[in-house]
Amino acid sequence: MQSTLTSLSGFSKKLIAGAAIVATAISFSSHAELGYPEKEELTFGFIKLTDMAPIAVAYENGYFEDEGLYVTIEAQANWKVLLDGVIDGRLDGAHMLAGQPIAATIGYGTQAEIITPFSMDLNGNAITVSNEIWAEMKPNIPKMADGRPVHPIKADALKPVVEKYIDSGKPFNMGMVFPVSTHNYELRYWLAAGGIHPGFYAPHKGDTSGKIDAQALLSVTPPPQMPATLEAGTIYGYCVGEPWNQQAVFKGIGVPVVTDYEIWKNNPEKVFGITKEFAEKYPNTTIRLTRALIRAAIWLDENNNANRKEAVKILAKSEYVGADYEVIANSMTGTFEYEKGDKREVPDFNVFFRYNAxxxxxxxxxxxxxxxxxxxxxxxxxxxxxxxxxxxxxxxxDIYMQAVESLIAEKIVPATLFDSLESVDGFRAPQTHFIDDIVFDGKAPNAYIDQFSIGLKAQQQL
Incomplete structure (x- = not known):
């Protein structure tokens, strides 16, 4: 894929130099313009979650149209239907779980070449338990001077509750949205950090249940159905994105006990996924849709989240998330309500552009x-x-940087917004903000895996 950009600033050239380490299929031309989109009419899929916001904002604010793209946005029934739609071409792209294109590429669940030129957000999820489980957990949680629980709440407080259920012969069931979802891995991470085994998968043995040796049994529930499933008693807790944790608070059926920001500060959440074939067949279209999404992310975070109330109005529409304004606003505008009445400032609960999101x-x-x-x-x-x-x-x-360069060259966005990408090599610095204090260095994955007391070691096999 060849970038076609106008004359580049000195800063832009620095960006290119930094990106050269990671851009294996990129060449820049300093005297050409970005071409017209090869495909103008596009259909994008999403799941009814607040972190689909960049797509909705790019549509509502006219950013797609600015790129010559005429986009239809369609809600999907669940993550599998969404993924299948992108693979079979019914959808040109979609709001995806970060694990979906990765799993498809390695052939877990399905085999397909899916790529992402754009990471949609950081944070945005939480773990909620039923009122009954919360009542059993509370005696195990330290209290603040005003009587409110000290956060973050670790799964150590849940462990004796789970053990009681196991001792009485009752399975301890919890929900997550998809086997390769961030929510599955975050819930597992939190449980394991508190000494609760969430179970193994063994696809080579035909077992994809994820329940081998499990103390807490995790199963799939679509996001909008989480509160009702909790209320029915089918599950005792779940991990999901917003607004479905705050919905449990508003309905009085559950208590969010920990956010993913507290499990892993500024963790990557969703991505925008397209097929590799689409990107190769429609390179200008791919850059242009990425440009529109970048602009939407900037708008969502600019001026200390000044546009969030307007974003909530957009998301509350039935064609997008369709939840009540108050429910969506509870987290999107920089607060988060745990136990009813315990509303705290969490300005980075949803991040769409800050921190190179x-x-x-x-x-x-x-x-x-x-x-x-x-x-x-x-x-x-x-x-x-x-x-x-x-x-x-x-x-x-490489695709992302082409989009950034063209936006800067055309003076649509200021170069200063991307200062921190000047020397990027594709890796974040080792990350230390995990609930169990284990450091993640993406350049040493096997050493990272071997640090955990619960879970397979890097070279271990079931």
Whole structure:
């Protein structure tokens, strides 16, 4: 794919130099313009979650039209239907779980070449438990001076509750949205950090239940159905994105006990996924849709989230998330309500552009691969080189940088917004903000996996 840009600023040339390390299929031309989109009419899919916001905003604010793209946006029934739609061409692209294009590329669940030129957000999820489970957990949680629970709440407080259920012969059931979802890995991470085993997968043995040796049994529930499933008593807790944790608070049926920001500060959440074939067939279209999404992300975070109330109005529409304004606003506008009445400031609960949120880091993809390996979805040990090679197949910072360069060259966005990308090499610095204090270095995935007391070791096989 060849970028076609107008004359570049000195800053832009620095960006290119930094991106050269990661952009294996990129060449820049300093005297050409970005071409017309090869495909103008597009259909994008999404699931009814607040983190689909960049797509809705790019549509409502006219950013897609600015790129000559005429987009139809369609809600999908569940993550599998959405993924299948992108693979079979019914959808040109979609709001995806970060694990979906990675899993498809390695052939877990389905085999397809899906790429992402754009990471949609950071954070945005939480773990909610039923009122009954919360009542059993509370005696195990330290209190603040005003009587409110000290956060973050660790799964250590849940462990005796789970053990009581096991001792009485009752399974402890919890929900997550998809086997390769961030929510599955975050819930597993939180449980394991508190000494609760969430179970292994063994696809090489025909077992994809994820319940081998499990103390807490995790199963799939579509996001909008989480509150009702909790209320019915089918599950005792779940991990999901917004607004379905706050919905449990508003309905009085559950308590969000921990956010993913508290499990892993500024964790990568969703991505925008397209097929590799689409990107190669329609390179200008791919750059242009990425430009529109970048502009939407900037709008969502600019001026200290000043546009969030307007964004909530958009998301509350039935064609997007369709939840009440108050429910969506509870998290999107910089607060989060845990136990009813315990509303706290969480300005980074949803991040769409800050902290390089939109840049598709290789290290983000590698973290997901380490969790797939830790829980057995990747059945055999792999080399550190394999993790990087796999990440490069899926995460495409080269396309992202072409979009950024063209926006800067056309003076649509200021170069200063991307200062921190001047020397990027595709990896975040080693990340330290995990609930168990284990450090993640994306350049040493096997050493990272071996640090966990619960889970497969890097070269261990079930």
């Amino acid at each position: 939109t840049y598709p880091y290789y290290s983000d993809a590698i973290w997901y691969l380490t969790q797939m390996r830790r829980w057995g979805q990747i059945a055999e040990g792999k080399s550190d080189e394999w993790y990087l090679e796999t990440a490069k197949k899926v995460y495409r910072p």
